[in-house]
Amino acid sequence: MGTVTAADPHPSFLADKDAKVFVAGHRGLVGSAVLRRLLALGFTSVVVRTHAELDLTRQADVEAFLAAERPRYVVLAAAKVGGIHANSTFPADFIAANLQIQTNVVDAALRCGSVRKLLFLGSSCIYPKFAPQPITEGALLSGPLEPTNEWYAVAKIAGIKMCQAYRIQHGLDAVSAMPTNLYGPHDNFHPENSHVLPALIRRFHEAKATNAPEVVVWGSGSPLREFLHVDDLADAVIFLMDQYSGLEHVNVGSGSEVTIKELAELVKEVVGFQGKLVWDSSKPDGTPRKLMDSSKIQGMGWKPKIALKEGLVETYKWYVENVVSDEK
Numbered sequence: 001m002g003t004v005t006a007a008d009p010h011p012s013f014l015a016d017k018d019a020k021v022f023v024a025g026h027r028g029l030v031g032s033a034v035l036r037r038l039l040a041l042g043f044t045s046v047v048v049r050t051h052a053e054l055d056l057t058r059q060a061d062v063e064a065f066l067a068a069e070r071p072r073y074v075v076l077a078a079a080k081v082g083g084i085h086a087n088s089t090f091p092a093d094f095i096a097a098n099l100q101i102q103t104n105v106v107d108a109a110l111r112c113g114s115v116r117k118l119l120f121l122g123s124s125c126i127y128p129k130f131a132p133q134p135i136t137e138g139a140l141l142s143g144p145l146e147p148t149n150e151w152y153a154v155a156k157i158a159g160i161k162m163c164q165a166y167r168i169q170h171g172l173d174a175v176s177a178m179p180t181n182l183y184g185p186h187d188n189f190h191p192e193n194s195h196v197l198p199a200l201i202r203r204f205h206e207a208k209a210t211n212a213p214e215v216v217v218w219g220s221g222s223p224l225r226e227f228l229h230v231d232d233l234a235d236a237v238i239f240l241m242d243q244y245s246g247l248e249h250v251n252v253g254s255g256s257e258v259t260i261k262e263l264a265e266l267v268k269e270v271v272g273f274q275g276k277l278v279w280d281s282s283k284p285d286g287t288p289r290k291l292m293d294s295s296k297i298q299g300m301g302w303k304p305k306i307a308l309k310e311g312l313v314e315t316y317k318w319y320v321e322n323v324v325s326d327e328k
């Protein structure tokens with residue numbers, strides 16, 4: 001048990017490493033990184049469930065699970081996620097699954113009576129398409145959303161509001177973190193439904209392996225994106241669990257952005273593909289730019305550590321060792 005003093009009846013998160021922590025979504029990009037970090041820090045009682053063991057879209061199952069486990073902390077990293085194509089092709093799945101998962105987990109976390117803190121994870125796509133850059137937390141709900149992912153964005157905005165409402169009405173210490181575009185090990189490398197960075201790793205790798213002359217990249221190449229390695233996000237999640245109890249959500253970004261063209265050139269170089277890039281302008285660009293203003297969390301003392309090139313080299317290695325070898 002962590003240290004409890006008379007002045008502070010509750011230990012901080014990092015001083016409470018034997019308390020039970022439920023990581024929802026531990027097989028995904030974010031949840032797996034948070035789990036790795038918690039275990040590395042010496043947390044002794046981390047509870048996880050696979051999708052087959054617990055379907056988080058089923059309210060009664062989630063209530064029964066949390067009532068039985070009674071965790072002290074919850075990290076809500078479970079979500080239905082995907083890239084620009086998946087978001088625009090499966091809008092019903094994205095809005096329904098995300099609303100169900102987050103509503104069930106936040107509500108059951110309150111009802112089970114044991115949860116001292118919950119952290120909900122969203123996304124930079126909650127902000128208006130043409131928000132002033134860099135985007136501050138205050139830009140939320142100040143303009144229309146990017147149409148390719150508005151269904152997912154509306155669900156994530158509802159999650160922020162759910163945390164705020166439960167804090168105001170019930171005193172639940174529920175906080176929200178909004179990461180920028182993430183990448184790293186355990187990402188989804190699906191050819192169509194993934195995000196741009198894993199999609200390009202797969203496409204360049206397969207083109208190199210088959211000696212293909214060219215690789216197709218979607219859109220114009222001009223949109224700007226900010227990328228953050230998921231291990232940096234996991235550090236931020238632990239930091240916020242320990243340090244932050246505010247009503248407002250918190251942006252988590254790297255502060256550096258690249259055009260999709262620059263990203264494609266970088267992935268090409270890291271993978272070692274020698275051919276040409278061809279741009280498919282029939283595919284959408286999505287939002288032109290979404291650079292987060294992360295001065296709030298940086299002002300509290302968190303900083304990203306992993307540069308894009310370094311993270312890309314490591315992620316490509318992970319892809320070759322885990323995804324490529326599994327598919328053989």
Ligand code: GFB
Binds near residue numbers: 195200283
């Ligand atoms: O990563 P991505 O799907 O996410 O696309 P968003 C980023 C940019 O990369 C877009 C281009 O301009 C795409 O057109 N792109 C180029 C590609 N080639 C590819 C490719 O092969 N696959 C993909 N996926 N893109 C997502 C949202 O938006 O961002 C989600 O849809 C979520 O809801 C996530 O918020 C963080 O940055 O456009």
